[in-house]
Every structure is written in C-alpha cells, then in structure tokens.
Amino acid sequence: MSDLPIGWRDHQEPGRYRLEQTGSQDIFGVVHGPQSLKPFVFAPREPLLQIERTKGGFAAHPALPHPEQIAVIGARACDLAGLAIQDRIFLNDAYRDPYYAARRDELFVIAVNCTRALSTCFCASMETGPRAKTGFDLALTKVDDMLLIEAGSEAGSGLLSELSLSPAHENLIDEAARCIEACARSQVRQLDHARLPQALYDAHDHPRWDEVAGRCLACANCTMVCPTCFCHTVEETPDLSNQQTAHARLWDSCFTQEHGYIHGKNIRPTIKDRYRMWLTHKLASWIDQFGMSGCVGCGRCITWCPVGIDLTEELSALLTSDSRSSVVGSPVEGT
C-alpha cells in the first residue's frame, strides 16, 4: 500500500505538470503520469535480433523478450483506448509483432474510472472515457471511501473470486455512474472531430500551420508520450571484432530529420511539414488507415509539449476557414 500515491494529486496544463500532496487518503488522485501503457508493450528499445558471422554468411537469432507478468494498477480509460489502438497495429495486422505480443500476453490491467478530469483531458469528446468500457481485467471506481470493482476478463473474474468481497449495492453503482458522468461534463477541452478526416485534408494550406511551426520545437515529445504513436527505427550495434551485431528497435518520431529522409531527399525538411504530417495523420489519415482516430483524448501531448502547444486549439483554428493567427493560450470553447 505504501507504494501507492496516497494523497498525491496531479495538476496538468499546457507545458506544465506538477504534483501536490493534499494530505488526503485518496489512492487514485493522480489522474495520469508521463506515460501511458505504451512502454509496457511497445518497448522503447527492443532487441530484435542477434546476428553473428558464420562461415560464408551470417545467422540471425531472434531475441524474443521473456517478460515477467506485470499488473498495472490505475490505468485510465484513455490508456485502455490507446492500448486497443496499439493492439490493432501490432497484433491484428497481417504482420503480427511477436515482441509486442509476448509483452502484451503478460499484462494484467486494473483500470480506474476517472472521477476527476485534468484541464488537459478531452476523452469525453473522443468517446473513449472517462469510464473504462473494455480492455481491462478489473476496473475500480472510488466512491467516497468505497471501491467498486468490476471484472472485465476471465483473469479478472478469477482474481475477484479469490477475494472475500460483498456484492455492490445498486445505490453505489448509481453513485459511481454519476461521479463518472460529472467528470465527463467537467472537461474543459473538446476536440471537434465531426468533420474529420476531410476537413483537415482541406486545411492543408491553412496559414495556421505556419503559425504553429513558429512555436513547435520538433523535439518529438508529443509523439513519445502519445499512447498510440507507433513509429520506430532500427539500430545496429556491431561489436569491435566485427563478428556480431545487435539489431534493436527503438522509438522514433515523425518530427526527426531522418524520419522524413528517403532516397537522397528529406521530404519533410521544415517544422511546418513535420507538425502538419503528425496532426494530419493522428486526427485524419489514421481514420482512413485504421478505421478509427489516432487520438484518445488523454491530453499528454498538450501537457508534455515543452512550449504547451494544444492540439485541440490547433485543430479548432485549422478548421476555422481563413483565420489568420488566432489567440494563443486559452482552452478551446466547445463547438
């Protein structure tokens, strides 16, 4: 119990994250941390192959991970939505990724339904939260000093049956639903995706791209904290004897110089090109590609952008026709 963040609360704003000890007994006061579930399944650095020189050639040995079972306590609905998208990419594609699969199989997720929204949250408008609907083994809702527990998988039910718990009273279930509903209504940010993907394609030459490029650092933080971004590169590390090399996969980003480099030319040389590529893929062409949005509304890209660029605000500006630079720094009003 002492490992749980009892009494801690997170405050998140564009480009700003602070923790506060409130002195309360609240276990789940921290809504979400710097990372989603992504690093547990899509490892930031994954050794793929160990390659060695043989007589007349080479041999490649897969370095499949042997992960331990991991239980994550406190995943949020947005995290589960992100995980579902990563599953779609790494598991349900024609090319199932055995490295991701090995880690995914060992993951046991205890979700927490949100009853407090951060200023950066907009899961309600993305219809991914704040209630965890699927993808968890157990889901908890804190109502006053009670914990309402719901099983979402066989493994979850199995664990519940081992505990001596009393069935939840209907009033408690209703009260939990009201708290989650109130959390959804309290969200100050929205992402207006009704006209996507087409509206963003139509905004390809909007002057707002130049304006945001003036602020964007192309540092890649937004993509690194995004629960759904899956770009990766591979790296060789040969040993000095030139007999062996380790072939590893590591997180990459569409904001790096090399990402846009193909056959003698960088197709995205400017920050404007890179930001436009990211936002257009995330919110528009992702829908064409995977049949869903690439955004789950967690707001991490807003918080962890060093200069606090807010994609809800950018989209809103981009979908407003012919707007010259609009005011920066305030949450977007609902439309």
Add this chain to the structure above:
Amino acid sequence: MSNPDERQRPKLAVVKFASCDGCQLSILNLEEDLLALGRMLDIAYFPEASSDMRPGPYDIALVEGSITTAEDAHRILALRQQAKVLITIGACAMAGGIQSLRNWADVESFKRTVYPSPEYIQSLSTSTPISEHVHVDFELWGCPIDKSQLLRVITDLMVGVQPRLPADSVCLECKRRGNVCVLVAKGLPCLGPVTKTGCGAICPGMGRDCYGCFGPSEGARKGPGLPPNTTSLARHFHGELQLIPIEVMRRFRGINGSVSPFRAESDIWEQKT
C-alpha cells in the same frame, strides 16, 4: 579476430589543441574496449596515453580542442596533410568550446587582469573550431564525447561504412529512458529540445536540465537539417520560466555557444539585456 601485424593495422593519432583533455580521457576510459581498439588500430601517436610518439602519416586522426594560438593554426594545417581521415572530437574542436567566450570579450584585458607579465602570453583573440581551419571528415559532438559513439564511428570506418550518428533531440532519448521531463515537471530551462542526442540524456536522467553540450540537434553545419527552433524555446524560458534576458543569453552561450544556431539566439538576447 586475427591479430594483424603492425604494418597492416591502420595508424591512429590522437592530437590535442586548446582543450581540457576530457575527450581524450574518454578514450582512456574505454577500459576493455581500449584493448580491442589497440588490436584493431596501431595507436601511433597519443601523448596523453604514451610517450611512444611516432610521426605520421596517419590513417585516422582524432582531434581534440580549438585553435587559440597562431602556432596551433599552423599545426592543424600540418596535421591535416598527415591525416587520411580527420575526426574532430568534443565541443572545443567542434565549436571553440567554453574558451570561445573570449570571442565576445576583450582578450587583452583578460591577459592584463590575470598575468603579471601579459606580454608573455601569445594567444589569438578568438577560439575557433577546427572546421574553420581545415576540412573535417567527421564530427563527434559532446563535452565530453560519448564512448559508444566513438567506438561506433571507428568500427564503421574499419569496415568501410560511412559513419552515421542520429541527429534527434535529447528529448527522444529522455523518453526512451523513462526520464520525466525536467522542463515540464520542474520548470527547468532545459536545452534538450534543441540539442543533439548522443549523451544518453544523462543530465535530465539525474534531474538536471540539459545545457546543450552535444550542440544543436540539426542545422549546425551545411547539409540536411534546419536550425532547431531556438527562438520558441528562448521565448518560453523568458515568458513562462521567468528567465531574464541575460539568463536566456547564457543558456545558449555555453560550451557550444559559438555554433551558429546557438550563437544567433544568444546574440538576440544579448540585445535585450
């Protein structure tokens, strides 16, 4: 690996100009890998390591330090003639180092203040990178350089592959390592977003802000890549993190302060002080 005889092994020279020797120490700190390096290469000239100093020509010359004296300006020309591949190592060789702060100051007044007989000091009024004097084949950034990057580049050269190092920002490595962003979570004026990766994000890993010792993430030299958006980061340091203009100027005018994107930004904030 077979142990090729002396005549076959490529000859390596490690040469020092104005510097603190830290990058050369990084080579000595390779420990076991230093032995492997010694088997791969004939370490012909490395005064920091051995008094056995053999003359050129050399197949690979690793050059540490900047040019701060007229004598060194000649010495680097002579070395270039002797070196098939010339690789600069560290911020001094790359950008003039911390001693390039003299480029914004009056060196004569320094001499008078520090030395009782300043007339004995024969020093140029500037500290300049090696690339301003001779053609450089490859650059290893950092203060000091990263050992793995050095080994990687030498390994690539030995097998005849064009060496290539990432030009991403430090932020990517921070996130891969699971560091919590010190800029966002602590409000520190971290240069990571505009600085080249390669160090392993060691400063943010210890809860400190990056001070840019690997130089600008992109655009420090001709070729692919654009200068990083130092303007936006500097504005954030001033507007949101409450740094006064001289503090913003000093963030960019550090170890790599003479490299063009950082130099330009520091000059802008100097105007505002």
